[in-house]
Amino acid sequence: MAYLLGASRLLALAKPSGGVRPIAVGEVLYRLVARTLGFQFREALADHFSPLQFGVATRGGCETIIHGLRATLDLHPDWVVLQVDIQNAFNTISREVLFHELRAATGSLDQLFPFVRSFLPVVLPSTFLIALVRMRSPSFHPSQVHIKEILWMVLFLL
Template identity: 90%
Template sequence: MVFELLRDCFTLEDPASGFDLLFDLCTHIAQGRVSPSMAYLLGASRLLALEKPSGDVRPIAVGEVLYQLVARTLGFQFWEAFADHFSPLQFGVATRGGCKTIIHGLRTTLDLHPDWVVLQVDI
């Protein structure tokens, strides 16, 4: 669905009108002015099954392109507000090198306390 829409936007006689159409659509999505069924489709992900070397299957979720475009744009626009809201309890939003900070801090802590155990939970 979205691939065809993007293809049509960029193959119009006047490319500027395609960009305008895409911009207007992204603006509607960002402002929440889409129907609930469209919002559901934009938030959904396709699952791809990749085979692991062990023979098991690893599901990979691929999000919708327009949703990711709008989310990334809003993230760049409001990163300071996100940083103020989420700091200092998280390192994944508006924190440059956030994952590295967590990894180095965890390694340092485990070096100081070798009898400790770490449990990672992905919810």
């Protein structure tokens, strides 16, 4: 338990004079804030993605998709369903594109930008951040944790 409370995410902030200032942010605080923001913005997120998504702020999203697919395949027996599983998908997307889409979002979603910007710095490549985490614990992988949280799942969808 002490390891989990003491685990930190390292962020590299550029100093005005050049160079880098490392900042450690505790994982517990980070996850608590991410969960709170996901809950606070759930309606805005659902409005932003509706009606084409069933995973954010929808009750019975999986059941809706399954019944919809069955009905569609019954109507079109020559159609097939293809499932694509992208390994480490969240860490393969461009941070610049993610930031641009979040800033361009209408409504209150743009209020998420400062938080996301502080936790996903664009100046460091994802592989560097993953390497830092792997040095602490080989069994931990960022996409296995963050993509399960509503906020990171939504950012991936942007």
